[in-house]
Amino acid sequence: MPEPDLDWVAETLTGHVRQLYEFYGEYLGIRIARKHIAWYSRGRPDGAVFRNKINYTESAEQQIQAIRDYFDCLQNKGDLAA
Known part of the structure; x- marks a missing residue:
């Protein structure tokens, strides 16, 4: 099975964390989202x-x-630490 497209991964992750914020509220949601x-x-x-x-x-x-920044950087093969 091929590796998922980075755009798909970024969109899926963004949707996932938005659902966490919605369910848990922003304060808990951002903390729970870190593990995901x-x-x-x-x-x-x-x-x-x-x-x-x-x-x-x-x-x-x-x-x-x-x-967004991270996955854009991966798409452009940039250095995140820069």
Whole structure:
């Protein structure tokens, strides 16, 4: 089975975390989402850097933007640490 397209993964993850925010509220949702975000990024380039950044996000908006930035960076083969 081929690796899923990065756009699909990013959209699926974004939808997943939005559902967590909706169900748990923003405060708990962003904290619970961290573990799910880690699953989606495990084994990907700069995944550890991304997960560290996610662990310091304090709003749903910041998390969504970090997810977009990370997957955009992967698409463009950029360096997340830069």
